[in-house]
Amino acid sequence: MRALMKTEKGVGHFHVCDIPKPKLKSAGEVLIKVSAAGVCGTDVHIYHDKFQNYPPVVLGHEFSGVVEEVGADVTRFKPGDRVVGEPHTLFCGKCDVCRAGKIQLCANKRSPGWGIDGAFTDYLTMPELFLHNIPDNVGDMVAALAEPMAIVTHEVLERGKVDPQDTIAVIGAGPIGLLAAVAAKAGGAGRTIVLGTDVDEAMRFPAARNLGVDHIVNVQREDAYAFVMDLTRGRGADMVVEASGSEPGINTAIDIVKKCGRITAVGMPGKDKVAVQWLKMINKVLDVCFNLSSSVSSWDRALGIMSATEFDLTNVITHYANIEDWEAVFDDIAKGKAIKAMFVPGAARR
Ligand SMILES: [Zn+2]
Ligand SMILES: [Zn+2]
Known part of the structure; x- marks a missing residue:
């Protein structure tokens, strides 16, 4: 073969x-x-x-x-x-x-x-x-997304935790970012926001819309902080899923999350050291949750989401x-x- x-x-x-x-x-x-x-x-x-x-x-x-x-x-x-x-x-x-x-x-x-x-x-x-x-109503092609779906299920729902009607912002519009938004909705989020860049305009933003993402922000064209503050009446996002791994993305997460909010780190930086706004994180009393891979329990949960989703x-x-x-x-x-x-x-x- x-x-x-x-x-x-x-x-x-x-x-x-x-x-x-x-x-x-x-x-x-x-x-x-x-x-x-x-x-x-x-x-x-x-x-x-x-x-x-x-x-x-x-x-x-x-x-x-x-x-x-x-x-x-x-x-x-x-x-x-x-x-x-x-x-x-x-x-x-x-x-x-x-x-x-x-x-x-x-x-x-x-x-x-x-x-x-x-x-x-x-x-x-x-x-x-x-x-x-694989659940009967999940096709073979979609089923091959089970591993990344299990990762986001573990990281966003099992470790990051979504409360009912939370506003969840996802930084990064790649496959993991898009599936994270789907998981957040399945976990009870009221609103999801996906933040991306110019490169996401052609394929990823349209896909995000088709997957039920409520708001899409191109951070190169729009002020992400102003958008999120406007949407949340000045509070900030309840949780930010950082799926870009980039230094600007990580710092945007710190900016747009609410006081006492949560950041769940999913994206992998391409370097060992990243400059972050540590003092702002202290002053905002943030919870940050780091993640790697999928848990045993996240797999059947992920397959359940894939079977139940309307998207x-x-x-x-x-x-x-x-x-x-x-x-x-x-x-x-x-x-x-x-x-x-x-x-x-x-x-x-x-
Ligand atoms: Zn993989
Ligand atoms: Zn071992």
Whole structure:
């Protein structure tokens, strides 16, 4: 089968290779035929060697698929089941974070797509314990958004917490920002505001409108602080989801959040040190919540939101591509001409 792989360490080294179809390695594993696999910012970082990777490895950690074969010990899944999988493979089970149930933070973890073979191909194997059934009314393409949806569900709802009728501002209009706005609404937010820049005008802002975002602010054209203060009668947003990872974005979050409000940090800065308005954070008595990855509990909750939402989540997906066209897809992502790109086995070539 054909697979998009990182073949060696360093910048680049992405190649489509021929590899054998994987076999079950243990009685607790499931063989999954990939339906769709999403391209994530992490994959871009792996290309540039700015995220850990263990080549040669098949890329792709966000996927949906159909169970083809199950090991002898598998009890919860059978061939034909549609599934998604948590990327928390190879957690140790012994360290403090594992024993606290936070296996996603285990230093030993090696996810499909960078630590072990992932989903930018036709088949992958996963331990049964990570799998979740896809609700009947969630299509295969949308289901492949389950991993980013679980991340925002964990970060915005489980850790950030939305109270009924809150005004939630989301900084950054990428896939995570858009899904965060959907999660906030599902969690009871009264109003959502997405803040972005000129590059978001063509694709991301229209998608945000179709996903039920109440207000959209282009911070390059409009004063974000004045807009949010006007909307909230001078109070500020109850919670700000910082999904840009940029220094201006982080400081805008501090500016527009209300006194005693909450910032939930989702975006990854591209550098170790960020200059923030620390004193303003003290004077506003802010709660800031940092986040990484998804929790076990967030997956079924995320799938529930995906099943129940009145909004069409395909608005987030701009590409249904063949892995052979990966260079064009990554080029579109780099140029801001994509929101979420999916690799779909058997998709037509460009
Ligand atoms: Zn991802
Ligand atoms: Zn551990």
